Amino acid sequence: MPEGRLCNKQPVTTKEQLDALLADTRGRVYYEEMNHLEVDKEKLRTSLKNTLKSRTRTWLDMCAHCGLCADSCFLYTVNNRDPKQVPAYKIQSTLGEIVRRDGDVDNAFMQMAMETSWAKCTCCNRCGMYCPYGIDMGVMFSYLRGLLFSQGFVPWELKIGSGMHRIFHAQMDVTSEDWVETCEWMADENSEEWPGLEIPVDKEGADIMYTCNAREPKHYPEDLAEAAILFHLAGENWTVPSEGWEQTSLTMFAGDWEGCKQQVQNVYSAIERLKPKRVIGTECGHAHRATVIEGPYWAGRPDGLPPAPYIHYVEWVAEALRTGKIKIDPAKRIKEPVTLQDSCNYVRNHGLALVTREIMSYLVEPGYFIEMTPNKEHNYCCGGGGGFNGVGKFRPQRNVALRKKRDQILATGAKLVIAPCHNCWDAIRDLEEEYKIGIRWSFLKPLLIKMAIIPDHLKPKEDE
Structure with missing residues (x-):
């Protein structure tokens, strides 16, 4: 089966392979080779047989196509409620079809599935909260991404990222x-x-x-x-x-x-x-x-x-604030409208929403912290999660995705967004560059250092 020098079914495991990919500006050669990449249908069938477990099969079968997941997906709402952006449609038209066809799919199908997997889903798992059956399309899209990676249908930047980790x-x-x-x-x-x-x-x-x-x-x-x-x-x-x-x-x-x-x-x-x-x-x-x-x-x-x-x-x-290991100078507390970005991966997927609100109670003067709507585990993805931030091929779609967070921030009237997450920080930075709504954004660390009371023994000694 023909495979390209850059776009192929093999993970990047050597510095030479990685350098060749990095030298391919914007993945031009990589994506051209992808157009000729053949699907190894037997390998795909074997992968399904060995890895598609009963939970995922049951989810695919039990979906009632009710559409209640639609409004839970920020990508559906920012794309004019396109029916093809409904989470159930996205997973049924990709993974569902691969399963129904038992791996008998072609190059065009796999490229469509690649775009759907990385440009139409951030695996934020919000849809799973609103499905009456608890079906989680984010988890299934993660599984689909694994099938696509094994067949060589993965965005250029993420092929590079995978290689970086391996090397x-x-x-x-x-x-x-x-x-x-x-x-x-x-x-x-x-x-x-x-x-x-x-x-x-x-x-x-x-x-x-x-x-x-x-x-x-x-x-x-x-x-x-x-x-x-x-x-x-x-x-x-x-x-x-x-x-x-x-x-x-x-x-x-x-x-x-x-x-x-x-x-x-x-x-x-x-x-x-x-x-x-x-x-x-x-x-x-x-x-x-x-x-x-x-x-x-x-x-x-x-x-x-x-x-x-x-x-x-x-x-x-x-913990450090609660126990007094770090003390905040009351005079330095934030006294301007400020909001907080809830990260999908440690708030929705690990329940730390109240922890971040506790931090806000120390850092922000009462009356100045303004919640986004919705918030906590119901908050929307920043717009750049799941690798969306870093894929140049899908940058236009990512910029549309940022509109949900833009509108949420604008509705608060906040001028400062605290984002204790790298992807969220990046997305909000890019949001400001793209839409120029006049906001600042920050991790927690620099804010804490500016506001902390410094004990005398930790201050530099004055020159005598």
Whole structure:
């Protein structure tokens, strides 16, 4: 069966393969080769036989086509209520057809399924909350993405992302040496303002092991410095691992399930090696889902739990504020209209909505926090989740998707949006660039540092 040099059924496992993909500007050659990629129907049938479990088969069979999932989907509402954007239609016309045809589908069908999977669903799982039968199209689309990846029908950027994880154990080309050097650089860069600041690497038995998003050391090293400052301010005994520090998973977005397993096992190996009392992950929703919610099952852990208690950054922040490890200067509380973006992956899928509201009660002067409508677990996806942010081929569709969050923010009248999630942060940044509605956006870390009361012993000594 003809396969391209760049677009094929094999995952990227070598630096040479990765470099060839990166050299293909905007995936021009990749997508041209995809037009000639043949479907391995026997492999697809075998995959269905071995992996399509009774739950998914039952969901496909029991769907009543009632359409009650329609208004739950933000992509349906922002696309003029196009019937082809109804979640039930999207999954029945793709995965449902593959199952009914027992894998007898062609190239054109698979490209349609690829666009539907990555440009018409962010796997936000909101539809599952409103289906009278509890059918979750987001979960089924994740399964469909795995079938598509195995056949080579995956967006160019996510093929690259999958390869990055397999080669670097990170979503970007950040080596362990790069990571450790960045830790040393950020500690040194901030040591004058924060005497005694350290970013301990490979400290065994620490109270906290911290993991992050590779975009931080690659593009936003100040985020790592801010995490270190807040741990320093709170007096925490903490560390980062030299290997296994990256908790995100573009392999999950790509449907590369073997890559997902490799990535999360790399993090778990660090936990088992350093034996921290618990692990804290950065302000990233899908990273939390990949390492804490889905990860134990990918890694084959029978208890469904990571090797140590593993919490999201918002949980640690709320705890630090609640216990007084970090104290907020009342004079510095936010005194302008502010709203909060609820991340699908740790709010809807892990129940942390009240934790983030507790944080707001410390940071925002009463009367200035304005909820989006709807909010908490009912909130809409930022518009860029599930890999949507990063796929250039589907950027026009992504920009339309941002309109739901734009309208939600505008309705609050807020000028500041707090977004404790990388994908949400990116989507809201892009929303402002695209629609220019006059807002600012921020993670929690810089806000906390600006508002925290600094004990005298942590302040720099005045020059004599």
